[in-house]
Amino acid sequence: MTTALSQQLISWRRELHKNPELSGEEFATTERIRRWLDQANIRQLNYPLKTGVIAEIGSGEPLIALRADIDALPIEESSGVDFSSQHAGVMHACGHDVHSSVMLGAALLLKAREAELTGRVRILFQPAEETFTGAQQLIDAGVLKDVQAIFGMHNAPELPVGTFSARGGPFYANVDRFVIRVTGKGAHAARPQEGVDSIVTASQIVTALQTLPSRSFSSLESVVVSVTRFHGGNTWNVLPQTVELEGTVRTHNNSVRAAIPEKIRQVIQGVAAAFGAQVELEWQAGPPALVNTEHWATFSQQVAAESGYRLKPAEIQMGGEDFAFYLHHVPGVFVSIGSASEYGLHHPQFNPDEALILPAADYFARLAEQALSSLTQSTPQAVNA
Structure with missing residues (x-):
């Protein structure tokens, strides 16, 4: 992990933060992500989507997916940061700009090691999570076809940076x-x-x-x-x-x-x-409860520990997350990564610590690589347990 990559990801995060767009209106966000992926020679797949981007790295089978959400909230920002929202009444108050930067970083790291991948990694930059419609749009478009496992994250402002939390079974409501x-x-x-x-x-x-x-x-x-x-x-x-x-x-x-x-x-x-x-x-x-696959929850924690995260038991959440829709089609896990914000999600002063971005990007690149290796060596029954 390099200082240059960290600076690049933080720069992208701040550009997204300054230019937030509401659910279903993420046109400029989509173009930015497309441009950054193009600059890295990362291929993009053509699906019938109004907004959002689907990228893919590697070749052959198996195929796993990583997901980031890209939309913002109808909140007037008052965080005071010098890269505050330039769009009145719209703010990345949930950290989707951070999630997108993390998965962009994972894409760059995976691209650099593409020749060693034992399969394909499909990265979903999903629109409209806040309205609980984006995941279903992608599913209807066919993005989960042949995907054997899917992984996603949410930043957790109540947890310190460097902390990782996941659980098998019911998680979000x-x-x-x-x-x-x-x-x-x-x-x-x-x-x-x-x-x-x-x-x-x-x-x-x-x-x-x-x-x-x-x-x-x-x-x-x-x-x-x-x-x-x-x-x-x-x-x-x-x-x-x-x-x-x-x-x-x-x-x-x-x-x-x-x-x-x-x-x-x-x-x-x-x-x-x-x-x-x-x-x-x-x-x-609305969206159903998010239920993590036990196998992949344990797997994700093992990779997190190897990556240097401090593991913390995950408490059941009463919040909702449309990642749940994906888990009704394929196995996988949704995890929490500490972002140490004094103010919580959906607050106008929400301000996650950007130090989480590069380690999380490295984690998801490792998780993808190891998941592909595990799927190559395992039976379908083992990973769906």
Whole structure:
């Protein structure tokens, strides 16, 4: 690993950071990545994608994949770094610029050792992770065809640089979204008895929903119900006719996940009936739980230890990650690498330590090489265990 390569990857990361693009709009980001890959003579595959880049290194079989995400968030940056976002209201507040730089670095390292690879490494620079649509776009385009294992990462701001965390089995949660519309009867704020107060009804619904994790399901189950948007009314002296709530449910148990919508419907209908209001629920199923393959989780930890990382047991996460879609098609593992930011993911002051980039790039290059060697020597049953 050289200082020049580290400086190059940090430079690319900062260029991406200054020019963030929202999910599905990563046109300039796509062109930048294409240009950098072209400069390194890394071949790119032609898939029917609006944004995103698929690169490949090596030849023959087996074939494994590495994945980076490239989109940003609708957040106004306030980190104060001198390479802050130049696009108002858009920021790489989740570190996808870091993930892209890591996989670009892995691509360069693998390209330098291409002649020694015992197969092919396909690198996915995926759009639209934040909207949980990008992975499925790539799957539908056929990028997983013949892929025998897939690997990805997320930076972990709560962990020090040089720390690595992974686990076999369930890791990230099922992610579902709901919208609740409460319809009452508008009235003058001074004469509430003449109406049906949708704000009071909606407020009671918010409180009642919090009983679901503790009273409708076992306390041993991981269930989070969060109302994140409450919108109603447009002036100070009128009780609004309607209020709209929006939020998310996070689970790991698929049986619990399947039962939640009806439980929510029962709660909101009961509360609405008590206040004389009408209510409707819109349910939007998001990405499934991310479940790592046990074999590849152990394998990834072994390579991390050889690469000099300090291993830390991974805790189950309630966040979501559309890498889960890939793992429903092929085995693999999603890992956490420490980024030591004082402020967490999706915060306007999020500022990961760039010292993680080069070691992570070296790690994924090693992981890819060793995974290819392992697949060459192993039976399919062994790696799918």
